[in-house]
Amino acid sequence: MKTALLTLLLLATPSVAAQEIPDNPFGGFETLILPNGLKVWYKRMPGQANAALSVTVQVGSDADPRGKEQLAHFLEHMLFSDHLGLTIQEIKKQLEDRGGVWNGNTTADRTFYFVHIKKEHGLFALDWLYRIISPHEMKPDVVERERYPVEVEVGARPREITDWINALYVFPPFLRLPGRWKREFGLETTESRDIYPYRSLRSITPADLKGFYDRYYSPKRMTVAVIGDLPKDAVLELVQKTFATLTSRQEPPPLAVATDFGVKDSRFFWQSQSNIDYYRRFRFASLTSSDEVMLTFIERFLGKRLNDRLRFGEKKAAYGISTGLAKRGTAGYFLIGGTIREPEFDFALKVFDEELEGLRNGSLADAAFEADRSILIQQLRVSYATPEQLESWVAWDFDHRERHHDFPDLVSAFQTIKKAEVAAFVSRHFLSERESTSITYPLPLSETVIGVLGIAVVFGTVKLMRRALTRPVDMKRIRYVARFRIPKLMYWACGIVMVVVVAIVLRLLVFAYEALSVRLLVPYNSFAFQWTIYAFMGATCVALIVLSLSLVPSKILVFDDRVLIKYVAYRSVAIPIDEISEISFQRFPTMWASRRLWKCMPLKWGVLSPGIYLKTSSGWSYFFDVRDRGEFVKVLERAI
Secondary structure, X not given: OHHHHHHHHHHOOOEXXXXXXXXXXXXXXXXXXXXXXXXXXXXXXXXXXXXXXXEEEOOOHHHOOOOOOOHHHHHHHHOOOOEOOEOHHHHHHHHHOOOOEEEEEEOOOOEEEEEEEEHHHHHHHHHHHHHHHOOOOOOHHHHHHHHHHHHHHHOOOOOOHHXXXXXXXXXXXXXXXXXXXXHHHOOOOOOOOOOXXXXXXXXXXXXXXXXXXXXXXXXXXXXXXXXXXXXXXHHHHHHHHOHHHOOOOOOOOOOOOXXXXXXXXXXXXXXXXXXXXXXXXXXXXXXXXXXXXXXXXXXXXXXXXXXXXXOOOOOOOEEEEEEEEEEEOOEEEEEEEEEEOHHHHHHHHHHHHHHHHHHHHOOOOHHHHHHHHHHHHHHHHHHOOOHHHHHHHHHHOOOOOOOOOOOOOHHHHHHHOOHHHHHHHHHHHOOHHHEEEEEEEEOOOOHHHHHHHHHHHHHHHHHHHHHHHOOOOOHHHEEEEEEOOOOHHHHHHHHHHHHHHHHHHHHHHHHHHHHHHHHHOOOOOOHHHHHHHHHHHHHHHHHHHHHHHOOOEEEEEEEOOEEEEEEOOOOEEEEEXXXXXXXXXXXXXXXXXXXXXXXXXXXXXXXOOOEEEEEEOOOOEEEEOOOOHHHHHHHHHHHO
């Protein structure tokens, strides 16, 4: 019976990796595809004391439904909880009593479960991992108990006033620009959502968890990795009894496909820092296995050469240069850059260009290429010589099961990659239209100088607004001055409304800046241009505040030939005496429940005492009160 089961598994195996090269940790991986669609990567590492076992599920937080954010993460926690009659303490004790280390991790597009353990307990750990990943009942009491650890991990708490301001005003979803993955690849992420972890976690039900598991935890989306000195026959027999029994309750939804919507993009910024941050990115919308292997080689090869010249060379231009590949689904960015000393920036740019061009045209000397490649191969052999180290490639690099049917043999690939192949790849993919460059410079002026200039902009704007709003008044002909007596409730209500309106206008201006800056501002490598625009925006904000205050009436002045309404900020409105068509005392019903309120500025309720109603021939009117309304009306009537 055992032989028949092994034969069945081998028949279900479409490919087996090439014969392992001695001293090659990446060689000898076997790929087994079970009848239910689950993929198994098996790697025998004789002599290793420990074994690394893992399950990768190709789903993550990007699949969280709206309002149920953290669902994928919550499910990860639930799969380690009570199951098959055992409590979570008993489940973890089974492994920890054998010296095992276990954990899970949820990212945007995958969830990873692993166990590290002594090889003599490897088969038990594999069975333990199957029970972790198998369907759970999602009991309500267990769900409630496990909700709290997730809340603690993500820092979930009820929102305070500042959180609501941030969520509804500072960073509301409807005023967010598309993130990089959405903007350039069309991938739906959670970046555009108002994520409230406390609310979303509290809204997740046992049915939500069960439904998410049934929808996404399909064997067709799972990869089991078994790495260590474990006998193949025993592993396959156990896999047949465990993982091969998993079935899909429904067909999993198709994976998102990325499309390259991006264009060549250069952005320049200035911040308070001592060095220059420089990064170049090249987009890949449809990464293949061979692409990722080649990019892994270029990442390490180019990173070594750049660091040799910029960090360890004669000119110490940088502490370290970073190269890497950021991925999400089928898409990815190849990143080159780092923090560079300002005096050596021109030199560093020249080195970047020389090294990229050297890869593109194959101008690097053959001996230098072979020497650097040999070093990279030796580093691979040393850095990933244990099951735990090798497993990191499963978790972070080769987790996309459609892209990597077989576990890539990097050592063999690096040994066979030729300089001409690198040149052809770079020429084909590292194109200017796929490139994004970002440079952040230190401020050329000190913060003190910038602060002084900022204060000058504020005071200069206020002065200009004062000049624009102020009208000369001959105070020699004044007869009477009265301050408006505005009820406190009305004063604060109107003040709050005005603050809200100004805040909304300012936020819309910020959104307009964000939307236009990518095309009209940050592409210009000019501190003077960018910060002139910033100063103009600041001046606009100050002007809006002054304008809002210029709408708040403060005093009323009576002259021989006019009445002057004076506002808080410089502005005043003159009403010629001969344009006053009515002046009378009115109360609440005759004002607030009549047509008189139309085209009127009401500054009094008129409930407890009457207010003064002043109407002009143009139809505009004021309803207000002063300290001595009788005296004021007499003065005004004498003027009329």
